[in-house]
Amino acid sequence: MAGIDVGGHGGKRASNHEIPLIPFIDFLLCLVMFLLVTAVWSHMARIEADAKVPGPPREDEQDEPPKDKELHVEMRGENHFQLVWKEGSTVINTIDVPRKPVEVSGDITYPELGKKIESEWKANGAHRAATDKKFDRAVLHTDNSTPFADVIAVLDAIYVPTREFTVGGQTETVPAFHVTFATN
Amino acid sequence: MSGEKPLSRFHQPINVPGRRLLHHIGLGFVRKKVVGGGGRAMNTEIPLIPFIDFLLCIVLFLLASFSATGELPVDKNVKLPNAQNAVDMLEAPIVAVSGTHILVDGIPAGSTRAIVDANRLTRVDELHNVLKAKRDLWTQINPGKPFPGNVILQVDRKVPALVVKSVFQTAAFAGYPAVSFMVGRMAADE
Numbered sequence: 001m002a003g004i005d006v007g008g009h010g011g012k013r014a015s016n017h018e019i020p021l022i023p024f025i026d027f028l029l030c031l032v033m034f035l036l037v038t039a040v041w042s043h044m045a046r047i048e049a050d051a052k053v054p055g056p057p058r059e060d061e062q063d064e065p066p067k068d069k070e071l072h073v074e075m076r077g078e079n080h081f082q083l084v085w086k087e088g089s090t091v092i093n094t095i096d097v098p099r100k101p102v103e104v105s106g107d108i109t110y111p112e113l114g115k116k117i118e119s120e121w122k123a124n125g126a127h128r129a130a131t132d133k134k135f136d137r138a139v140l141h142t143d144n145s146t147p148f149a150d151v152i153a154v155l156d157a158i159y160v161p162t163r164e165f166t167v168g169g170q171t172e173t174v175p176a177f178h179v180t181f182a183t184n
Numbered sequence: 185m186s187g188e189k190p191l192s193r194f195h196q197p198i199n200v201p202g203r204r205l206l207h208h209i210g211l212g213f214v215r216k217k218v219v220g221g222g223g224r225a226m227n228t229e230i231p232l233i234p235f236i237d238f239l240l241c242i243v244l245f246l247l248a249s250f251s252a253t254g255e256l257p258v259d260k261n262v263k264l265p266n267a268q269n270a271v272d273m274l275e276a277p278i279v280a281v282s283g284t285h286i287l288v289d290g291i292p293a294g295s296t297r298a299i300v301d302a303n304r305l306t307r308v309d310e311l312h313n314v315l316k317a318k319r320d321l322w323t324q325i326n327p328g329k330p331f332p333g334n335v336i337l338q339v340d341r342k343v344p345a346l347v348v349k350s351v352f353q354t355a356a357f358a359g360y361p362a363v364s365f366m367v368g369r370m371a372a373d374e
Contacts, residue, residue, distance in 0.1 A: 021232050028239040035246035045270030046336055046364035051356030107266045107370060144303070144346035148339050149265040151348060152367055159269035175269065181349050183305060 047155050050137075050178040068126055071117070071138045071177065075146065075154050081113055085124055095120065101153070108153045114160035121161040121176050130164035130171055138177040155179060265341040266370040276334035277318055278366070279311065281343055281351055288314045296343075299350045308354045315358035335360035 069092065074082035080099050085092040097116045101108045117138075127134045138158050142151055161176040261282040280287040286294045286308060294310030315335065323331060335355045339348055352363050 021236065025232070025236060025239065028236065028243060031243050032239060032246065035243065035250060039246060039249065043369050044264075044273055045267070045367055045369040046273055047267050047270050047367050049352065049363045049365065051352065051361040051363055104370065105266075109268070109370075142345045142349075144344060144349075146345040147341060148343045148345065148348050149341035151345050152265040152267055152341075152365060155365070156267040156269050159267075162269075175271075181352060183349070183353065 047152060047159065048175070048179070049155070050180045068134075068137065069124060071120065071124075071136065071158075072141060072182070073117070073138055073154060073158060074141045075150070076141060076143045081110075081154070083116065083120060085120075093124070108149060110153055110157045113154065114157035117158055117177075118161040125161070125163075125176060128163055128176075130166045133167075135178045136176060138179045139182050140179060141182040262338055262340045263342075264338065264366055264368050266368040268370045270367050270369055273336070273366070274334060274364075276332075276336050276364070277315065277360075278336045278338050279315075279351060279355065280338040281347060282340050286311050286351065288318070296347045296350075299347050300344075303346070305346070305353060306350050307357060308350065311351065311354050312358045315355060315360060319359045331359065332362065333360045334362045334364065336364045336366050338366040 069085055069087050072082075072084040072086055074084065077099065081097045083095040083097060085094075095116065097113050100110070100112050102111055103109075121136065125136045127136050140151070140154060140158070142154075158177050158179050159175040162173050163176045164171050165174045262280060277289055279293070280290075281296065284295050284297050284300075285292065286296060288311065291314070293314040294308040296308075299306045299308070319331060337348070337351060337355070339351075355363055
């Protein structure tokens, strides 16, 4: 057991005291139990999207932003997805990707679509530098009756390509695209 | 003194050892261990200091990961989809869409019935008003600060895209352009 020797001579009361470790251990164990019982290990996460509708005007926003290339992901086809690079209303390139869903523990994923979008962004993405504050934009076209799980699977594939982004002197890895929904 | 009867062994503090019970049983190795006998000592101190260090490490880890806000409120009727390329949650109003109900932070804020009936993108007025009120409140509490405009949609996996897009657009029009969808985290290697 731990103790402190501080003398205790001269007929006075001894000053050697044992530190009571057992109550201390009991206290620590109680603390551990409490923290374990109240601990929350959340498995929730979020997939970001971006509304293109104008919010309240901001001073730092340009009146008419320059038109960048946009990747339109068309998921209305039964057998294939269509990736369309557009600059304004001008179609630059169209790629068909076969629709091959892979089921992972009850959820659908589209790994082939993710790979294709990644290679397309590497070839055609305009905002790839870490210091570039703008992001490439992807527009998702979906049928009104498509279940939300399918929409998330395609959004997940669009977020496969990542890039470095430096903000406030710190560099982090973020999704390369900002995604929004087509309203038509 | 000499004529007196000697005290029994239970009343006499010191006496000559007599016969010992079960002395014929060969437990020499026990005796040897107990009295020492050159072997390793049986009395060992439990190392309490490393144990306390270990407990302190656990306490510190649990305190660091302690969340005072508790678990994220997920409606029991909402079955969320999972995604691999998801990011961490942030603090924002949560709009839950389950069946025909729309809830904002647990408070009813409209129904999806009007969207389904119209079969086109429809603004949910009640949701719009609730979100706008939240936005106004935030602006009053934090004067001079730019409104972050984050909102999290907690949508059941079976809800049709038309409802999702309508809620998404309603949130955007209410001043929340940074919309996120709550998902479960799927391991990247699955």
